[in-house]
Amino acid sequence: MKGFSILYLHYVTEEFKLRSWTLEVMELPGIHTGTIIAGKLREVMNAWGLCRENCTRFGHDSGSNMVNAAEHLYFGNTPCLAHELHLVVLLDLEKNSMETMQGIVQSFSIIIGLHSEGGRVEFKDVWNKLSKPKHKEW
Structure with missing residues (x-):
């Protein structure tokens, strides 16, 4: 069974309209630890030119690996x-x-x-x- 994660970008325009984009669907082979997930997210964010300081929340299921990934990236946690x-x-x-x-x-x-x-x-x-x-x- 293959594991995947999706990186969405949500933001508010200057006109206060919510915008959402699916940036990437990532395959996560092997063990899905928080460290591995955080590393993969860093790679994707760098590839898209996203600055971590501009990212305020990390939406996820409440799996301990996802909570841990958010902590590695210093994101605020937002469980789904x-x-x-x-x-x-x-x-x-x-x-x-x-x-x-x-x-x-x-x-x-x-x-x-x-x-x-x-x-x-x-x-x-x-x-x-x-x-x-x-x-x-x-």
């Missing part, structure tokens, strides 16, 4: 909300009944299902496992 909610739902799935989980999944459908492609895929998988009718957004 969809990943955090996914972990909460998985934890609750182990503890509660399917009926309770159907309510939780339905409550978070907008947050998880519509704001990121990864979140949308995860939500769709859980929704399908619960045998619910197809969501109107899919």
Whole structure:
């Protein structure tokens, strides 16, 4: 199985409009330690001429390797909300009944299902496992 990471650039224009760009999709072979991830990010940032001092946040899942990479690069940590909610739902799935989980999944459908492609895929998988009718957004 190959590992990949994506470098996105988000910024606000002088007119206060949010802009986002996918700069690079990086293959991360081997072990994905924070040190290795930070090194790869440094390489990509240098290739794009991005100054670390101009980068203020590092958005990521909450894996210890990603938190560690942010610390190596002296970035502020910004965990992904969809990943955090996914972990909460998985934890609750182990503890509660399917009926309770159907309510939780339905409550978070907008947050998880519509704001990121990864979140949308995860939500769709859980929704399908619960045998619910197809969501109107899919």
